[in-house]
Amino acid sequence: MEVRHQVVVVGAGLAGLRAALAAGQAADVAVVSKLYPVRSHSVAAQGGINAAIDERDSLESHAYDTIKGSDYLADQDAVELMCEDAPRVVYEMEHWGTLFSRTPEGRIAQRSFGGQEFPRACYAADKTGRALFQTLFERSLKAGVRVYDEWVVLSLAVADGAVRGLVALDLKTGELHTVAARAVVMATGGLGLMYQRTTNPYSATGDGTAIAYRAGARLKDMEFVQFHPTSLVGTNVLITEGARGEGGILLNARGERFMERYAPRLKDVAPRDIISRAIETEINEGRGLPGGYVHLDIRPLGLDLIRHRLSEIYDFCRTFAGIDPSRELIPVQPAQHYMMGGISTDNEGATSLPGLFAAGEGACVSVHGSNRLGANSLLECLCFGRRAGQAAAAFAARAGEEAFPAAALEEQRERLAAIRKRRQGEHHGVVRRELRGVMTDKVGTFRTGEDLAAAAAELARLQERYRSVALMDTGAVFNADLAAYLELGNSLDLAQAVVACALERQESRGAHARRDFPQRDDQRWLKHLLCRYSLRGPVLEEAPVRITRFTPKERTY
Amino acid sequence: MDEISFRIFRFDPSRDAEARYQLYRIRPEPGLTVLSALVNLREEQDGSLAFRASCRSGICGSDAMLINGRARLACKTQVAEAAGDGTVTLEPLRGFPVLKDLVVDQSDFWEKLVRVKPWLIPGPEPAPERERLMRLPAQQFDELSRASDCIFCACCYAECPMEGRHRAYLGPAALVKAYRFEADPRDAGSAERRGALDHPDGVWRCHHVFRCTEACPKEIDAAWAIQQLQRRLAARHLRLKGDA
Amino acid sequence: MGRGFWPWFLQRATAVLLLAFLGAHLWLEHFAAPGRVTTYRRVAARLAHPAFVALDWGLLALVVFHGLNGARTAVLDLGLSPAGERAVTWLAVVLGVGAFLLGVDALAPFLGMRAPIPW
Numbered sequence: 058m059e060v061r062h063q064v065v066v067v068g069a070g071l072a073g074l075r076a077a078l079a080a081g082q083a084a085d086v087a088v089v090s091k092l093y094p095v096r097s098h099s100v101a102a103q104g105g106i107n108a109a110i111d112e113r114d115s116l117e118s119h120a121y122d123t124i125k126g127s128d129y130l131a132d133q134d135a136v137e138l139m140c141e142d143a144p145r146v147v148y149e150m151e152h153w154g155t156l157f158s159r160t161p162e163g164r165i166a167q168r169s170f171g172g173q174e175f176p177r178a179c180y181a182a183d184k185t186g187r188a189l190f191q192t193l194f195e196r197s198l199k200a201g202v203r204v205y206d207e208w209v210v211l212s213l214a215v216a217d218g219a220v221r222g223l224v225a226l227d228l229k230t231g232e233l234h235t236v237a238a239r240a241v242v243m244a245t246g247g248l249g250l251m252y253q254r255t256t257n258p259y260s261a262t263g264d265g266t267a268i269a270y271r272a273g274a275r276l277k278d279m280e281f282v283q284f285h286p287t288s289l290v291g292t293n294v295l296i297t298e299g300a301r302g303e304g305g306i307l308l309n310a311r312g313e314r315f316m317e318r319y320a321p322r323l324k325d326v327a328p329r330d331i332i333s334r335a336i337e338t339e340i341n342e343g344r345g346l347p348g349g350y351v352h353l354d355i356r357p358l359g360l361d362l363i364r365h366r367l368s369e370i371y372d373f374c375r376t377f378a379g380i381d382p383s384r385e386l387i388p389v390q391p392a393q394h395y396m397m398g399g400i401s402t403d404n405e406g407a408t409s410l411p412g413l414f415a416a417g418e419g420a421c422v423s424v425h426g427s428n429r430l431g432a433n434s435l436l437e438c439l440c441f442g443r444r445a446g447q448a449a450a451a452f453a454a455r456a457g458e459e460a461f462p463a464a465a466l467e468e469q470r471e472r473l474a475a476i477r478k479r480r481q482g483e484h485h486g487v488v489r490r491e492l493r494g495v496m497t498d499k500v501g502t503f504r505t506g507e508d509l510a511a512a513a514a515e516l517a518r519l520q521e522r523y524r525s526v527a528l529m530d531t532g533a534v535f536n537a538d539l540a541a542y543l544e545l546g547n548s549l550d551l552a553q554a555v556v557a558c559a560l561e562r563q564e565s566r567g568a569h570a571r572r573d574f575p576q577r578d579d580q581r582w583l584k585h586l587l588c589r590y591s592l593r594g595p596v597l598e599e600a601p602v603r604i605t606r607f608t609p610k611e612r613t614y
Numbered sequence: 615m616d617e618i619s620f621r622i623f624r625f626d627p628s629r630d631a632e633a634r635y636q637l638y639r640i641r642p643e644p645g646l647t648v649l650s651a652l653v654n655l656r657e658e659q660d661g662s663l664a665f666r667a668s669c670r671s672g673i674c675g676s677d678a679m680l681i682n683g684r685a686r687l688a689c690k691t692q693v694a695e696a697a698g699d700g701t702v703t704l705e706p707l708r709g710f711p712v713l714k715d716l717v718v719d720q721s722d723f724w725e726k727l728v729r730v731k732p733w734l735i736p737g738p739e740p741a742p743e744r745e746r747l748m749r750l751p752a753q754q755f756d757e758l759s760r761a762s763d764c765i766f767c768a769c770c771y772a773e774c775p776m777e778g779r780h781r782a783y784l785g786p787a788a789l790v791k792a793y794r795f796e797a798d799p800r801d802a803g804s805a806e807r808r809g810a811l812d813h814p815d816g817v818w819r820c821h822h823v824f825r826c827t828e829a830c831p832k833e834i835d836a837a838w839a840i841q842q843l844q845r846r847l848a849a850r851h852l853r854l855k856g857d858a
Numbered sequence: 859m860g861r862g863f864w865p866w867f868l869q870r871a872t873a874v875l876l877l878a879f880l881g882a883h884l885w886l887e888h889f890a891a892p893g894r895v896t897t898y899r900r901v902a903a904r905l906a907h908p909a910f911v912a913l914d915w916g917l918l919a920l921v922v923f924h925g926l927n928g929a930r931t932a933v934l935d936l937g938l939s940p941a942g943e944r945a946v947t948w949l950a951v952v953l954g955v956g957a958f959l960l961g962v963d964a965l966a967p968f969l970g971m972r973a974p975i976p977w
């Protein structure tokens with residue numbers, strides 16, 4: 058099948074749907090997604106969305122907290138823009154129907170979140186992502202947004218240095234389709250599946266980011282991987298920061314509230330990088346529980362509050378850990394949670410590749426710098442998703458109708474035929490497992506040059522093996538084996554980018570903590586690392602950090 | 615526990631003339647969910663096995679299937695609990711066309727959802743600059759919040775006996791969604807939704823078998839929500855005052 | 859609109875009314891005059907009174923409607939074509955009207971008799 062739209066959005070999560078709705082105001086738009094929209098991981102966001110809507114709060118305070126949280130690596134003009142847009146975003150979603158939790162006066166309720174001096178996370182119990190996403194999904198149904206669901210995007214079609222559309226595999230039939238477009242918005246979310254311990258879903262393989270990378274777009278800040286302090290031991294399902302925002306505390310094996318030592322002021326609501334390192338330190342120094350975890354205590358909050366404001370958490374604890382968090386301690390450990398880096402964009406979502414735009418977790422503006430504050434990612438998706446959609450529609454209006462390059466389809470057809478033909482070789486599942494092990498062991502909370510170099514070498518070997526893996530399923534209809542194989546290729550390319558950037562950055566900043574370079578080094582490293590794809594591996598470049606009015610200083614909480 | 619058997623429905627329309635069941639042996643570890651077991655199976659034993667999965671924590675609604683005959687989420691079902699007699703039987707959701715193995719075509723489900731106009735339809739008064747105030751008694755807000763918890767997994771459709779017989783019946787999830795807006799004080803869309811709801815294949819098809827309520831992995835009382843819609847519509851027909 | 863509502867509503871309304879009628883019936887037959895024996899003559903005499911006949915016709919109408927509508931609903935639950943559904947509905951209407959007329963006809967002769975109510 059050949060379809061043509063003016064703007065095509067890849068990914069149907071919060072950023073993607075917001076981009077589609079915005080682009081749809083001025084252009085013919087369609088969404089291509091490997092999942093049906095409501096299956097996207099935006100629905101898993103729990104805690105909240107930041108906006109300075111209280112009279113006692115201020116945009117400056119929100120911006121300052123975000124920039125300080127980013128360890129001064131965020132681009133300050135972008136942060137200010139996002140914080141200024143935040144109240145509009147929240148009110149718009151409320152007007153569209155989002156069921157925010159309310160204060161007794163009937164206003165949108167706000168709670169404390171990590172690294173913030175004011176309780177500014179607007180929330181819907183502990184299912185804020187789902188509440189916001191459902192509203193957007195409902196709006197997209199109302200607007201009649203065309204969604205090609207369960208289409209796996211294989212590549213971008215590029216001709217004369219500009220994007221002309223994409224090639225996708227229809228999972229339901231096994232057919233290849235071409236989608237011609239004047240502008241493409243990548244919004245495919247995170248890449249956490251490359252880690253063994255992650256809060257991310259099976260589908261978080263960074264597809265759009267990897268495809269854009271291979272097509273020539275620059276990646277940015279790839280060394281900054283966020284580890285969430287509190288994932289449930291075992292499945293690593295997320296336990297929201299909101300649990301601590303509501304008053305929950307972390308305890309080590311001795312029952313000590315150890316965060317008092319690491320962040321005397323904010324304690325258990327310090328930023329995520331600090332708490333994750335604190336937990337790892339407790340465990341490494343023998344004060345963790347056997348098997349490597351600590352306890353989260355939300356018992357003092359009481360059953361009533363837990364069941365109303367932390368209802369999902371209550372359910373998770375019972376379902377996945379068999380415990381009642383109103384009476385028992387929750388076993389938690391850090392797990393990969395979020396990717397600060399992604400396709401490098403400007404404030405309008407434009408990338409280095411003409412016609413390609415990006416938004417959401419798979420993009421990097423950068424508003425999170427080296428460490429994202431909780432409740433800023435939903436905001437980022439809605440704020441920059443809209444801007445990217447508008448910019449893509451404007452770009453499409455200027456661009457002419459160009460022919461779709463036939464070679465792009467042929468290339469993918471050959472690629473799939475080749476893998477389907479291969480009868481011998483190890484299964485890609487083995488390579489995936491090893492990738493996830495390497496990333497968790499060597500590219501985690503604390504890093505060393507030695508570990509990173511070993512990881513880089515290991516990844517190169519895995520890439521080599523990937524070239525000769527085989528499928529177990531060569532059928533046409535819903536070939537999940539083929540989809541997983543394609544996803545693994547994306548994970549591997551992005552993992553190499555993560556490791557290359559992490560090895561390059563010889564300092565500790567935000568989520569990137571090098572044991573061999575424990576200090577932040579503004580002189581040398583107050584800059585972004587950009588990453589360009591080449592067949593020989595990632596090629597790194599540098600870009601300045603845009604600073605407006607917040608001068609970098611030491612970060613204490 | 616020793617090894618247990620997974621008996622899985624297999625069907626690939628591009629290759630198989632008819633469906634069959636395939637047996638797999640797995641070694642359950644404590645805490646292993648049916649979904650994790652399936653993922654392991656696919657990576658280690660049989661890559662051709664098709665099922666949907668994403669969040670693995672019961673929020674995305676991808677992995678609804680029949681587990682020992684009952685519609686459940688694979689990620690929220692412990693293998694140890696499901697393997698009472700040493701065998702876990704997995705089949706695709708009842709009432710939907712099978713695409714392959716455990717993957718069904720849900721298009722009919724989405725089409726029904728759209729028919730209830732599942733979006734906020736505000737009244738004529740302009741929206742305020744800030745948020746609309748919303749003061750609801752705690753219990754009412756909880757009911758509303760609960761009704762908005764639907765993850766579209768379609769377990770309720772697979773379990774509903776009416777849905778099984780009447781393809782045209784809107785079904786529990788769509789009606790719960792309708793209720794979520796009808797009960798929202800900011801919504802004024804009753805008249806627009808009435809055509810779909812006040813219809814033999816709308817709310818009146820429900821005979822309160824309560825299988826939807828039993829099946830819902832998010833513990834939404836779907837049958838109760840449908841009754842609320844019936845009450846509202848009945849009050850309208852009878853011109854009664856009240857919450858209609 | 860409303861198709862679907864009336865059968866649903868009337869099924870419930872007739873259920874409530876049937877309860878009231880059955881209560882009245884049980885009370886009259888068994889508790890109003892303890893020890894009294896129900897005989898054909900006594901019943902016939904009571905049925906000579908138009909109010910009682912109207913009461914029984916009403917009871918008959920409710921029973922017939924409630925029973926047939928219930929049966930119709932159960933059959934429709936099996937999932938028929940729209941034409942099949944219409945056929946079942948009309949069959950129920952014909953059966954219901956027939957059964958009711960039969961009952962009317964059976965009680966009508968008593969109306970002619972003139973006798974004091976044998977309390």
